[in-house]
Amino acid sequence: MIVNVSEIKDGGLSLDLTRGPGWLGGSEKSEVASVDSDIGFHIDLLRTSGEISVRGEIGFMAVARCSRCLSDVSVDTTVEVNLILSPSEAERKEEAGGEIDYETYRGRSIDLNDYMREQVNLSLPYKVVCSEGCRGLCGGCGRNLNEQQCGCETHEEDSRFSVLKDIKI
Numbered sequence: 001m002i003v004n005v006s007e008i009k010d011g012g013l014s015l016d017l018t019r020g021p022g023w024l025g026g027s028e029k030s031e032v033a034s035v036d037s038d039i040g041f042h043i044d045l046l047r048t049s050g051e052i053s054v055r056g057e058i059g060f061m062a063v064a065r066c067s068r069c070l071s072d073v074s075v076d077t078t079v080e081v082n083l084i085l086s087p088s089e090a091e092r093k094e095e096a097g098g099e100i101d102y103e104t105y106r107g108r109s110i111d112l113n114d115y116m117r118e119q120v121n122l123s124l125p126y127k128v129v130c131s132e133g134c135r136g137l138c139g140g141c142g143r144n145l146n147e148q149q150c151g152c153e154t155h156e157e158d159s160r161f162s163v164l165k166d167i168k169i
Ligand SMILES: [Zn+2]
Pocket: 066, 067, 068, 069, 070, 071, 129, 130, 131, 134, 135, 136
């Protein structure tokens, strides 16, 4: 995902790219969620007085664990990209807040790989439930109560406390 600055003409440059999950490198594998499809990028680059504006959208399917019953849940994920690239550190803008990221580039090409990887990793879901009505795991026997009832009487308890109860100090 390296763009030659000279390729960005007056009318801008649109990129439609696809990367497999392997492109992420797996260095920051999350225990909770991961990318479960190809990653689609639609990026519009525009040159404005030395700066390059990068706007677009990243789309992919993520798979995450239901925080109640631990089953896998697919999450359709879309990330908005809104980035301004300046030619050097010196011209970096410091603007607090807002929805725009500021980065710099050097030379005649811009490498969007790291930034895009970061956007994907940051947007992985970290707390999902398979459905609002998910009944979770039984705190007594660990059974998935969406699939099967059990004979325990601990269903109403928060499973965290049930676990604590079993620890003998
Ligand atoms: Zn669930």
